[in-house]
Amino acid sequence: MSEERLTDSDVDLSSVLVQALCRGLPAGKVSLDIHPDDEMLHFFIYSQGHPLEQAVPMYLESGKRIWATQRQVIAWKFGSPGWGGRILDFASGYGRVTRHIVAEVPAGSLWVADVNAEGVAFQQRALGVHGVVSTTDPERFRPEPPGTFDCILVSSLFTHLAEERFRGWLRRLGSLLSPGGLLLFSVHDLSLRRAGEPPPSGILFEATSESGSLAAEEYGTSWVSEAFVRSAIREAVGSCPVLRIPRGLASFQDLYLVLHDQDGGEPRPADAFAGLRLERHADGFVEHTSRAGERGLRLSGWAGDRVAGEPPREVRVRIDGELVAGCRDLAPRSIDLFAADPMPAVGWQVAIELPEGADADAARLAVSVVTRDGEELELYGDSILAALLRSAQLDAVALQGRLQREAAEHEALAADLWASQTRLAQREAQLDELGRRIRAMEASRFWKARNQWFKLKRLARLTTEP
Numbered sequence: 001m002s003e004e005r006l007t008d009s010d011v012d013l014s015s016v017l018v019q020a021l022c023r024g025l026p027a028g029k030v031s032l033d034i035h036p037d038d039e040m041l042h043f044f045i046y047s048q049g050h051p052l053e054q055a056v057p058m059y060l061e062s063g064k065r066i067w068a069t070q071r072q073v074i075a076w077k078f079g080s081p082g083w084g085g086r087i088l089d090f091a092s093g094y095g096r097v098t099r100h101i102v103a104e105v106p107a108g109s110l111w112v113a114d115v116n117a118e119g120v121a122f123q124q125r126a127l128g129v130h131g132v133v134s135t136t137d138p139e140r141f142r143p144e145p146p147g148t149f150d151c152i153l154v155s156s157l158f159t160h161l162a163e164e165r166f167r168g169w170l171r172r173l174g175s176l177l178s179p180g181g182l183l184l185f186s187v188h189d190l191s192l193r194r195a196g197e198p199p200p201s202g203i204l205f206e207a208t209s210e211s212g213s214l215a216a217e218e219y220g221t222s223w224v225s226e227a228f229v230r231s232a233i234r235e236a237v238g239s240c241p242v243l244r245i246p247r248g249l250a251s252f253q254d255l256y257l258v259l260h261d262q263d264g265g266e267p268r269p270a271d272a273f274a275g276l277r278l279e280r281h282a283d284g285f286v287e288h289t290s291r292a293g294e295r296g297l298r299l300s301g302w303a304g305d306r307v308a309g310e311p312p313r314e315v316r317v318r319i320d321g322e323l324v325a326g327c328r329d330l331a332p333r334s335i336d337l338f339a340a341d342p343m344p345a346v347g348w349q350v351a352i353e354l355p356e357g358a359d360a361d362a363a364r365l366a367v368s369v370v371t372r373d374g375e376e377l378e379l380y381g382d383s384i385l386a387a388l389l390r391s392a393q394l395d396a397v398a399l400q401g402r403l404q405r406e407a408a409e410h411e412a413l414a415a416d417l418w419a420s421q422t423r424l425a426q427r428e429a430q431l432d433e434l435g436r437r438i439r440a441m442e443a444s445r446f447w448k449a450r451n452q453w454f455k456l457k458r459l460a461r462l463t464t465e466p
């Protein structure tokens with residue numbers, strides 16, 4: 001898609017594809033009001049090259065996955081995401097993640113901040129949250145009304161900062177953390193930079209990013225080592241419990257959890273994170289579900305494991321919790337969804353019979369993948385009827401795409417045919433014209449005299465020309 005400005009009416013949420021892929025969003029709770037200038041939506045369109053109709057579900061799904069991880073950490077620390085403490089979603093953009101947060105957290109206890117004033121105003125309007133316009137210089141950032149936060153969430157900001165700003169924002173956000181508070185932020189680990197020597201400082205910064213609105217020196221792309229992050233946290237907030245979860249955010253960015261030391265004294269014991277178990281989501285997709293006979297189903301799709309970097313070893317299907325199939329016959333499959341972070345993936349196909357007593361429409365169908373180290377991750381779950389509807393919608397979209405492509409090909413062929421016919425008609429007109437001229441020439445006195453002259457020459461055997 002070319003980079004012309006999107007408008008409100010471009011972001012069409014009624015399309016069949018959006019309907020099919022966004023069924024998992026809690027009905028009526030997650031705002032589907034998407035700002036056409038949202039740079040995270042643009043990322044899926046312009047950087048990853050997806051058509052808008054695919055980019056919208058990807059945008060919504062990615063925000064949902066980020067919040068699914070953040071909410072587990074908050075629930076572990078505070079008991080429930082809506083426990084009533086003050087949460088700051090820092091660098092929240094136009095609310096890709098915030099829209100999922102407010103589905104569970106009262107808007108009155110949620111603050112958003114971003115340097116993009118329109119993004120902040122949009123979230124205030126659309127989501128009803130508190131908004132603060134941020135600054136590039138961390139020292140000048142002043143949330144209103146002044147106060148500290150029990151939880152600060154930062155997804156995909158430190159991934160863009162050079163060393164000075166990285167340290168500066170950790171210091172500033174650390175100073176805004178309430179005693180006993182939690183800071184959760186994401187980074188690119190140096191291992192994601194597949195080329196080159198790791199820098200001795202532990203941070204590599206390149207002044208390039210997809211942002212169309214921020215200066216690249218302020219907002220580029222950075223990669224960091226764990227040692228660098230830990231020392232920056234120590235310098236910013238002192239000795240406090242820190243946990244790194246490699247690829248903990250959407251199977252790509254590392255997550256760092258920082259617990260503010262409540263007593264301001266000795267660091268708490270190493271088991272500060274005991275009991276925290278993060279469930280992650282499988283990478284993959286159920287592409288097809290159809291009935292096979294009265295009580296049979298056929299399913300197929302692909303799966304991967306970006307965290308392990310190795311394909312899963314099994315795909316399992318459950319009906320109402322009962323295991324009905326385990327597929328280990330997995331064929332390598334090339335998936336080009338993550339061009340910058342390629343992963344080995346596999347294709348799978350399963351045929352199942354519904355267990356006795358299971359309702360052929362309402363029973364819950366769940367698909368999971370088993371990773372190489374035996375972890376079972378959910379890939380998909382819904383009622384059988386919903387899975388069939390989703391698959392039929394996906395087929396309809398694929399068919400529509402094929403028909404559109406074929407219609408475009410036919411149109412191109414028809415245009416070629418029209419151009420050839422026009423050229424043919426022009427040639428015929430030219431031939432007619434030439435014929436007319438020849439006939440006129442042959443009727444002229446000069447031609448008749450010429451013919452007489454040649455006749456004489458032929459009689460005199462001076463020429464053989466006709």
Ligand SMILES: C[S@@+](CC[C@H](N)C(=O)[O-])C[C@H]1O[C@@H](n2cnc3c(N)ncnc32)[C@H](O)[C@@H]1O
Pocket residue numbers: 040090091092093094095096097113114115116119134135136137154155156157214219
């Ligand atoms: C990659 S986006 C992530 C947005 C959001 N957290 C998400 O995951 O959808 C990074 C955001 O950081 C914002 N940003 C950059 N510098 C900032 C600063 N100094 N203060 C606050 N936000 C900033 C950008 O405007 C952008 O919206």
